[in-house]
Amino acid sequence: MKKIKEWFKAKQVQYILFVMAGLFLGWLFFSPSSTTPQVNDEHHSHDSIAEHTHSHDLQQDENGVWTCSMHPQIKQDKPGKCPICGMDLIPLRKSGNSHENVDPSAIQLSEEAIALANVQTSRVSKENPVKEVRLYGKIAPDERSLQSQTAHVGGRIESLAVDFTGETVRAGQTLATLYSPELFTAQQELLEAIKMQQPALIKAAREKLQLWKMTDAQITAIEQSGTTSPTVEIKSNTSGIVMSKRVSQGDYVSQGAVLFDVANLSKVWAMFDAYETDLPFLSKGDPVSFTMQAFPGKVFKGRIAFIDPIVNPTSRTSRVRVEVANPGMELKPEMYATAIVDAPLKGYKDQIVVPQTAVLWTGKRSIVYVKQPDMSTPTFQMREVELGPSLGNAYVILKGLSDGEEIVTNGVFSIDASAQLEGKTSMMNNDGNTAHPTQSEHAMFGVKGACDMCKQRIEEAAKSVKGVTSASWDKEAQMVHLQFNPEQTSADAIAKTIAKAGHDNDKYKADDSIYNKLPACCKYRQ
The missing domain is CATH 1.20.5 (Single alpha-helices involved in coiled-coils or other helix-helix interfaces)
Structure with missing residues (x-):
């Protein structure tokens, strides 16, 4: 160390x-x-x-903002289902080039958002609109061919030559044999007048028998034979089908009693019900094509011969009559028929026509979305339009669009929902201020119905309630979809109004007296 x-x-x-x-x-x-x-x-x-x-x-x-087209207040950062109605959420992330001059109120959507929302567009053009009016009805006998076979003298029915409904008869055919004491006395008066050689009495006795519808041949036979008979044959005065038989053998009848009703079915009527909203487009002489459930694929043609000037106060329809030849007797009374009338709107020539799916209607305003030209990113601008008559699946546009413009025909609600999310002018937000948007609520419930007439009746009944902005009834699902202001009405009140129109629903049942007045094609109860 x-x-x-x-x-x-x-x-x-x-x-x-x-x-x-x-x-x-x-x-x-x-x-x-x-x-x-x-x-x-x-x-x-x-x-x-x-x-x-x-x-x-x-x-x-990539994820962007995802929302519900029915409830735009729902916003999520990933795909999924709407927590309110269960619909698939759609992406609304806006994209575009910064160097393009875009209107501040316009909506831009990415190609992905357009594909997922199934947005489709088409160019509008001027045309001569034709309204397709669909009518429902049934076959009826021509009232002018109906004949009542009556007893011209009182007595007892000894025998019936025609003893069931539906039998075919011809003019002059014997329908029944009648025993009549009055007729027997009149024949004796004729023979006594002949014995007395009194021309005036003979003439009076002959006229009396003729008034009781005895033929000249029958009267001549009595005069030549000098014998009388207490029975007389009742002859048919027309050819046709026996629609009803009102007597049986052995019945006593008075003078003028109806024995048979006979109708000539070589020409029949097709009687249709037309709603009052369709009446302005129908005219006497318009060609009509109709089909029958009994003859699938076969089309019958005729022309409107008469339009009832009085509207039924219950069904709000008028009867439309079409006369149809029926030489083969294949058209039978009470058969159901569905007709289509292509009615040209003479007062709306050279007008723009757009599909019904392109228009959003709020009750006060009607809007469409116009695609802006020469934009690298799809850009859409909302525009108010003035609607003309409805063509069924299309509308006539009176103001707001020009020939050649491209509009959205499918997926309009998705674009409008995007506008609401962006705080821009939209269907429910007219001034672009979303701080206090118009309240709107969606509801759906089951409603019973059977045909397109039911659809029109259900939707019109729902829209008649103050506060309802839209109503759509699905025939296959038997469901009605509603959009309404909860401050003005409720789903319960709308359901009650639909029941009053004659349609059972999940909340209320229609009164039997109202249901029984519905047209036959609208009967949905089993």
């Missing part, structure tokens, strides 16, 4: 130790290997943060 201390005290050893310590400190503070890793680590950390931030931005841009 002593030797070691002496060795450290040596000046040469101390010099060596100082030099080594200096070299170590220089290497520690000034070596590139010690400073470079710190710089590289900092650079690597910066790149990682930037890469992570960029990845997050890409993920957010």
Whole structure:
């Protein structure tokens, strides 16, 4: 130990130790290997943060904002189902080029959003609109051919030559044999007048028998034979089908009693019910094509011969009559028929016509979305239009659109929902201020119905309630979809109004007296 201390005290050893310590400190503070890793680590950390931030931005841009087309207040950052109605959410992330001059109120959608919302467009053009009016009815006998076979003198039915409904008879055929004491007395008066050689009495007796519808041949036979008969044959005065038989053998009948109703079915009537909203488009002489459930694929044709000038106060329809020849007797009374009338709107020539799906109607305003031309990103501008007559699946546009413009015909509600989310002018927000938007609520419930007439009746009944902005009844699902202002009405009140129109629903049942007055094609109860 002593030797070691002496060795450290040596000046040469101390010099060596100082030099080594200096070299170590220089290497520690000034070596590139010690400073470079710190710089590289900092650079690597910066790149990682930037890469992570960029990845997050890409993920957010890809997901965007997802909303419900029926409830635009719902907003999520990923796809899914609407928590209110269960519909699929749609993306509404806006994209576009910053150098393009875009109207502040316009809506831009990415190609992905347009594809998912199934947005479709078409160009509008002027045309001569034709309204397709669909009518429902049934076959009826021609009232002008109906004949009542009556007893011209009182007596008892001895025998019936025609004893069931539906039998075919011809003019002059014997229908029944009648026993009549009055007729027997009149025949005796004729014979007595002949014996007395009194021309005036003979003429009076003959006229009396003729008034009781005895034929000249029958009267001549009585005069020649000199015998009388208490029975007389009742002859048919027309050819046709026996529609009803009102007597049986042995019945006593009075003078003028109806025995049979006979109709000639070589020409029949097709009687249809037309709603009052369709009456302005129907005219006497319009061609009509109709089909029958009994003859699938076969089309019958005729022309409107008469339109009832009085509207039924219960069904709000008028009867429309079409006369149809029926030589083969294949058209039978009470058969159901469905007719289509292509009625040209003579007062609306050279007008723009758009599909019904292109129009959003709020009750006060009607709007469409017009695609802006020459834009790299699909851009749509809302525009108010003035509607003309409804053509069934289309509307006549009186003001608001020009020939050649491209409008949205499918997916309009999705674009309007995007406008509401962006706080821009939309169907429910006229001034573009979403701080206090118009309240709107969606509801749906089951409603019973059977045909297109039911659809029109149900939707008109729902829209008649103050506060209802839209109503659509699905025949297949037997459901009605409603959009209404909850401050003005409720789903319960709307259901009650629909029941009063004659349609059972999940909330109320229609009164039997109202249901029984519905047209036959609208009967949905089993």
